[in-house]
Amino acid sequence: MSDRRGLGTVLLRVFRYRNGDGAPRYDEFRVPVGPRTTVLDALLGVRRLQDPTLTLRHSCLHASCGTCGMRVNGQEVLACVTRLDGLGDRVVVEPLAGAPVVGDLVVDMEGFYGRLEPSGRPLVRTSEHATPALMDLERFEDCIECGLCLSACPVVATDPRYLGPAALAAADRLIQEPRGADRKEVLGWVDDAHGAWRCHAAFECSEVCPAGVDPAGAIMGLRRRLLRDRLPRLAGRSDREARP
Amino acid sequence: MTGEELREVGGRHPSRWLDPRGRHLGTWAFVLNRLTGLGLVAYLYLHLIVLSTLLRGPDAWDGLVAVFRRPVFLALDVLLVLGLAVHGLNGLRVALVGSGLLVDRHKALLVAAGVLVGLVGLVAAVRTFA
Numbered sequence: 001m002s003d004r005r006g007l008g009t010v011l012l013r014v015f016r017y018r019n020g021d022g023a024p025r026y027d028e029f030r031v032p033v034g035p036r037t038t039v040l041d042a043l044l045g046v047r048r049l050q051d052p053t054l055t056l057r058h059s060c061l062h063a064s065c066g067t068c069g070m071r072v073n074g075q076e077v078l079a080c081v082t083r084l085d086g087l088g089d090r091v092v093v094e095p096l097a098g099a100p101v102v103g104d105l106v107v108d109m110e111g112f113y114g115r116l117e118p119s120g121r122p123l124v125r126t127s128e129h130a131t132p133a134l135m136d137l138e139r140f141e142d143c144i145e146c147g148l149c150l151s152a153c154p155v156v157a158t159d160p161r162y163l164g165p166a167a168l169a170a171a172d173r174l175i176q177e178p179r180g181a182d183r184k185e186v187l188g189w190v191d192d193a194h195g196a197w198r199c200h201a202a203f204e205c206s207e208v209c210p211a212g213v214d215p216a217g218a219i220m221g222l223r224r225r226l227l228r229d230r231l232p233r234l235a236g237r238s239d240r241e242a243r244p
Numbered sequence: 245m246t247g248e249e250l251r252e253v254g255g256r257h258p259s260r261w262l263d264p265r266g267r268h269l270g271t272w273a274f275v276l277n278r279l280t281g282l283g284l285v286a287y288l289y290l291h292l293i294v295l296s297t298l299l300r301g302p303d304a305w306d307g308l309v310a311v312f313r314r315p316v317f318l319a320l321d322v323l324l325v326l327g328l329a330v331h332g333l334n335g336l337r338v339a340l341v342g343s344g345l346l347v348d349r350h351k352a353l354l355v356a357a358g359v360l361v362g363l364v365g366l367v368a369a370v371r372t373f374a
Contacts, residue, residue, distance in 0.1 A: 074265020
């Protein structure tokens with residue numbers, strides 16, 4: 001199907017919910033699609049031309065701010081860099097999962113940010129004071145705090161106390177380069193049934209991360225470190241004996 | 245808006261495990277491990293109930309064994325072996341990767357576990373029905 005400008009069109013099926021609504025519903029909007037049209041372009045077009053009440057979050061338009069995270073055909077993406085072309089004639093747009101919906105495509109991120117707080121949100125760039133030892137580090141500082149990992153994680157679906165991939169990746173980054181933080185304190189924070197040990201190695205967080213962060217790998221790194229600390233204790237050796 | 249109101253829509257629910265859209269191999273392994281785990285626990289209790297037939301004497305037990313030799317129950321036996329293989333081998337993968345070992349090879353481990361499960365299933369089917 002194409003519009004009067006010769007552009008193809010796609011039917012957007014958009015999740016709608018407002019506080020006080022009995023139940024969520026899906027509204028359908030036919031939108032023009034060019035080769036570079038993103039999901040966010042289309043949604044902003046819907047708001048401008050078809051339904052000004054559609055609620056969504058966005059800011060930078062180039063995958064830096066992480067505010068336009070949502071699920072498109074069930075997959076967690078940043079709407080600003082996800083092209084509609086090739087997604088099919090009917091595209092389902094829903095808010096991120098695992099967080100309460102505030103309205104339409106906007107979820108309450110308080111829980112997500114709350115999980116990150118204890119890590120001190122280490123925003124350290126590789127270019128800053130990089131030492132040779134840092135060359136092997138994964139780029140956890142690239143986390144844009146979009147929440148896609150939390151939405152995709154199957155464990156988050158059932159455990160509200162789980163720290164989640166982003167916070168654990170931040171903790172691992174902090175362990176790698178403490179910058180004044182107490183490593184033991186950080187390890188104590190994540191050494192919990194709802195912390196590093198809760199992950200079940202689905203690796204979905206790493207699959208959907210738009211910034212190339214590998215949260216699952218970071219969680220496994222934390223576990224390796226925790227095990228290294230625990231095993232000597234279990235074997236009856238003191239910390240001092242275990243660490244030459 | 246209160247927290248309770250916010251939780252009405254969105255939030256957490258195990259039904260999300262069964263939403264296939266956009267998921268990758270690791271989540272399917274996670275879901276399969278959960279389902280086979282639940283299935284094996286159910287089987288354990290069922291097995292104990294079946295064994296209690298022994299209390300009713302040899303005739304009752306022999307009758308039950310005759311029922312369980314029907315093809316449909318033999319197929320369920322193969323399914324049980326498959327479930328054990330999935331849960332055991334994927335569990336081994338999760339234990340290895342979850343201990344920080346072979347993390348970079350987690351996908352290869354998953355494929356290897358899948359191949360082994362297939363082989364175990366094949367051998368079980370051949371031995372059961374041959």
